[in-house]
Structures are given as structure tokens and as C-alpha cells.
Amino acid sequence: MAKARRHFTVPGEFPMYRGGSLLQPTIAYETWGELDDARSNAVLIFTGMSPSAHAASSVLDPTPGWWEEIVGPGLPIDTRRYFVICVNSLGSCFGSTGPASIDPRTGQIYRLTFPVLSLEDVARGGYELLRHLGIERLRALVGPSMGGMTSLAFELMFPGLSEGLLLMSTGSRALPFSIALRSLQREMIRRDPNFNDGNYTRGSMPLTGMRLARKLGMITYRSAEEWRVRFGRERVSASLEPMNGDSFGIVFEVESYLEHHANKFTGQFDPNCYLYLSRASDLFDVADHGGTVMAGLKRIEARRSMIIGVKTDFLFPIDQQRELAEGLSGRGREVEFVELSSLQGHDSFLVDMDSYRPLIAKFFE
Secondary structure, three states: OOOOOEEEEOOOEEEOOOOOEEEOOEEEEEEEOOOOOOOOOEEEEEOOOOOOOOOOOOOOOOOOOOOOOOEEOOOOEEOOOOEEEEEOOOOOOOOOOOOOOEOOOOOOEOHHHOOOOOHHHHHHHHHHHHHHHOOOOEEEEEEEOHHHHHHHHHHHHOOOOEEEEEEEOOOOEOOHHHHHHHHHHHHHHHOOOOOHHHOOEOOEOOHHHHHHHHHHHHHHHOOHHHHHHHHOOOEOOOOOOOHHHOOOOOOEHHHHHHHHHHHHHHOOOOHHHHHHHHHHHHHOEHHHHOOOHHHHHHOOOOOEEEEEEEOOOOOOOHHHHHHHHHHHOEOOEEEEEEEEOOOOHHHHHHHOHHHHHHHHHHHHO
16 A cells, blocks of 8 residues: 655654654645635545555546545545545554654664554644644544544544534444454464564564454454355355365355455554554543543534444444434534445445445535
């Protein structure tokens, strides 16, 4: 996955939410469209855990982005009308400062000396970028999955800056089931002999741990019903004999699918960055900003909100989106909650474009 084409260095010390600081961290980002004279048409997108800032193709980078069917001229987030900004999360490995970056204080790679990362830190990185760009008001803030929790953190830390809030497949906090899954993924990586307390080298990466963590992730991102409809019990070979003499090798198409995506991911994402972003997702809790989840949500000042959830999502169950809609309602705020029946589970916002395009276009009308 390509790194973003634009970079901004935050001057001086960057205080971290849970202690410590970074010195002059870099925020990677991409933009589409033009900022109007009043500087009032900006839309900020926070990503899920693994994407880069490359949400859509552009003149600077014509390769397809991860939200190619959503961001662009004439698309739901119309770059003829809006100045769209997508930020690579602080702590990631696609251009923003993270555990794989050089610590300017020591000249060494941060690795596990990187301070504890919180989604509040990711949100502050987006805020510092807006200040750099001279933007004091957002038309809308957009966040799917982890990006939705980051958007909530942004709203709580910088209330009143955004007029609209579009959240997809996200929640006010991670539930125990999701925490347990991510905890197991992190253990898979850390138990890999090549992990070496985070001091792995490019020639000796914890690839097995990353592959297993990604496979588990892929299983949680989709629904059991999709696996049934998409793969059934199809085999990779017409033969019923074990492959290549391995009694436990890949036999079913669904196994082959997971293997392909796991191998692809291990060449793209830094393991330490994965650990930090995964833990940051677990740590976030709206209740930290008000005593209770509902008290925290009532502090958010966005005038218009759309919350989209998917019935088959078991990473962020539909009740979590319903809770957000309830908490954001009242005090004259306009809130729309949409419940989709998409087959693809948590990943629906990336693949079920026929369902998402009209909803996002409606929000931006």
C-alpha cells in the first residue's frame, strides 16, 4: 500500500494522551478538491486500523484508493463540492510517525519505546493538520470502524469544530468480545520467535504471527453467512486427497482465501504498528470524557449525524450504533440511524457500495 503524497510535521512537542510525548511527529495525508474562499467546505476522514491515507486516486497518485467508489468527482463525497482530507493515523506505518519511525531524540527506531498510543492522539494529529491548513470549521467528519471511534474522540476534544458527523460500523468503546479477539491477535504476533521483543529486522520478521493475526482478523471482518454463500464447501482441488502430502494443508477455498490475504498483508504492515493501533482501539472509551457513555455523547456538538450499522457485524454489533444514535439525539440535533442487512459484516462499508453510496450521498446533500 503506497504512502501518502503529503506530509506535515507538527512543530515542537506533541503530548500523548496517556503520557509521554513525541518530538515533531509527521502526519501523512492526502487531499482531493479545492478549499473554497470561506474555507468552509472541508471534510475530514479518519481511517480504520490498517488503511493508508490513500482513500481515492488523484493526479499525484492515480492508483485506486480504498474508498475509490465513495470519494471523487460526482461521487457521494463529491470532490467538486468539497475539499476532502484523509489522514493516515498517528502510529501507523504509511507515512505518519509510529513505532517503525526514527525517534529524533535517539536516532534509533522507536519500536516498543513508542509511547502508549490512544485514539485521542490520532484525533489530535488530525486537528494539528487542520490548523496547519488554516481550517477552523469542518463541513463534516467521517469515520468508519476505528476511524469512527477516532471521530468521536475528535468531537469530544474539539467540540463545535464540525457541523456533521458520519459514523459507520463503530461504537463508543470496544466490547469484551472485540478486545478478546484483538488480544489474541497481538499474542500471535508477540509469540512469534522472530518478534524478539519488537526488535525484529526486515530480514527476520514475525511473519507467522502476522499471518495468523490477519487470518483471525479477516474472519471477524466478514459474516459467517457470507462465508457460507461465497465459499460453501468448495475445494481448491477436485481431489479429496490431502494436498502435497500434508494432511492438514489447504483443502477448502475459504482456507485459500484467508491464506492469500494473510500473505498480502504481511508485506504491507509493520507488526509493532499493528500492536499499537490494536491496543489503542481497545483503550478508547467515550465514558472517559464524561463519566458515562451517554454523558460523553451528550457533549458532542455536531448538528447533524448519520450512524450506519450492519446487522451481520459482530466486531461492532448493531446495538453499538443504536447506542450512538440514541446518545447523539436531543438538544435540537438531527440524527439518522440506518440499519443495513449487508452480507459482508464489518467490512460492508468497503465492499457493499450499492448500499453505502446512496446513504453517504444523502448525508452530503
